[in-house]
């Protein structure tokens with residue numbers, strides 16, 4: 001009798017672990033990418049912050065940050081399809097430093113303007129979601145206040161970038177990309193390393 005109970009219990013446990021593992025995997029990388037992309041299309045909505053907060057409830061920081069990786073690694077690329085920029089630049093983390101160094105040449109604006117705007121809106125959605133994904137385990141060493149400040153820097157950089165590229169302010173594009181890039185590295189040196 002006891003043995004049977006143990007087995008049933010074990011099976012229930014295995015089932016619970018199995019399904020939750022699958023759920024996390026589905027919601028993991030691809031799910032996060034889809035959820036973030038949806039939010040990125042609504043940055044101008046009055047409910048944007050609230051929608052991001054709700055979405056954050058079923059997202060984890062790691063897959064959210066993974067969306068910054070190149071398209072080939074399961075992150076957002078630049079634009080709808082591969083090929084707009086070389087493959088090793090085809091992701092937000094890879095493209096931002098280039099943009100902050102070289103800026104956007106007016107000759108490339110027709111091709112890259114809209115994809116850069118889309119990228120800025122995605123970063124804004126990621127930042128808004130990340131407000132609610134503070135890695136609490138690091139509480140003792142680093143404060144939540146600092147997390148929110150660095151996240152705010154990411155939001156400001158993303159908004160500046162969206163505005164600069166929309167108004168064809170090419171010097172502004174370069175400056176905003178640099179600000180955005182600094183938010184990434186500052187937060188990583190505080191919270192990731």
Ligand code: HEC
Nearest residue numbers: 061062065066068069093147150151154183184187191192
């Ligand atoms: C507010 C803090 C914060 C900001 C701002 C931030 N990150 Fe992160 N990032 C993290 C933390 C913490 C991790 C580690 C997450 C983990 O592994 O759970 C991380 C992980 C990553 C990863 C690795 C994901 C993976 O799959 O292993 C990438 C890529 C990344 N960040 C890119 C960026 C880029 C690009 C920016 C700026 C546009 C940025 N991050 C801004 C905190 C931040």
